Amino acid sequence: MPDPGFPPAEEDALMQRLARGDPQAAALLAARLVPRLLGLGTRMLGDRAEAEDIVQETLLRLWRMAPDWQPGQARVGTWVWRVAVNLATDRLRRRRPLALGDVPGGAEALPDPDHGAAETGLMRAERARALRTALAALPPRQAQAVALRHLEGLSNPEIAAIMEIGVEAVESLTARGRRALADRLRPCRAALGLESDNDQA
Amino acid sequence: MTKPDPDPLAPLFDAARTEGDRLAAGDLSALMARVLADAPVPPARPAVWRRFAAVLADLAGGWPQAAGLAAAAVAGLMIGTFAPAPVALLWQGPAVQAQPADLLSDYDALLADG
Numbered sequence: 231m232p233d234p235g236f237p238p239a240e241e242d243a244l245m246q247r248l249a250r251g252d253p254q255a256a257a258l259l260a261a262r263l264v265p266r267l268l269g270l271g272t273r274m275l276g277d278r279a280e281a282e283d284i285v286q287e288t289l290l291r292l293w294r295m296a297p298d299w300q301p302g303q304a305r306v307g308t309w310v311w312r313v314a315v316n317l318a319t320d321r322l323r324r325r326r327p328l329a330l331g332d333v334p335g336g337a338e339a340l341p342d343p344d345h346g347a348a349e350t351g352l353m354r355a356e357r358a359r360a361l362r363t364a365l366a367a368l369p370p371r372q373a374q375a376v377a378l379r380h381l382e383g384l385s386n387p388e389i390a391a392i393m394e395i396g397v398e399a400v401e402s403l404t405a406r407g408r409r410a411l412a413d414r415l416r417p418c419r420a421a422l423g424l425e426s427d428n429d430q431a
Numbered sequence: 432m433t434k435p436d437p438d439p440l441a442p443l444f445d446a447a448r449t450e451g452d453r454l455a456a457g458d459l460s461a462l463m464a465r466v467l468a469d470a471p472v473p474p475a476r477p478a479v480w481r482r483f484a485a486v487l488a489d490l491a492g493g494w495p496q497a498a499g500l501a502a503a504a505v506a507g508l509m510i511g512t513f514a515p516a517p518v519a520l521l522w523q524g525p526a527v528q529a530q531p532a533d534l535l536s537d538y539d540a541l542l543a544d545g
Contacts, residue, residue, distance in 0.1 A: 251473035260470075264459060265459060268462070269451060269455045271455075272454040273451030276447070276450055278454045289466045290469045357443050357446035358447040380444045424443075
């Protein structure tokens, strides 16, 4: 969740202390934000090193803007999530595009979904990779809305604040993004062990 | 016949969340150290002699006055140390040797008599 858990007044006071170079303020903010931002990065990118880069870059921007922080104007969590999700989306889209059917080691490397192996780590990793590949192909705003809603579990009002749009726009972006994801992933549902009896009928 | 999956994307989102959380678990100390190394630092304090000079300047009534005082002090120190020739000429020592004064001479006899 984007709320780092500080009341707004305490958050503003921390930012003022940060601007004066108080190392305890930086440590408090980092302790709350780093684990959450790292989770956002790894869930969106599936890569720890890239996620760490995003955490570092996001907090560097927070440190730099501390002197210009306007008390009562914004929440730290909202601001930080906006920066981080933008950075993650940029990275996702810069990756070498992979076809959804591409599987490291070949298709035979996937466990056979018919033999109850769908829960293995390999299948899980492959499903996650397929989702990220499809996410990377979406328009950036759709990808952000879908990731914040379904990977981060944020509410529509929280996403609206982060993306600086209305709640209805969030609903629209999420719905269109989900439809586009489903269309892109439909051809490889069977390979990912997602074909239900109903689908096969 | 099974019920249709209410959300065909749910297993994919679950997989990405689980995989992401697994990757995020583990030691954060190195990352924290890197992040905090970039954090703002307090402005450097001026050197001791600068702070001392500032206090003196305040006492003297401001920097221009302090500068005048410092110049006078340096001039005095120079004169005292090197004693320039014109100053030496102005003071050659006393012209008349001082004689010890005997303030009780009239009472010598009295004192001797006891």
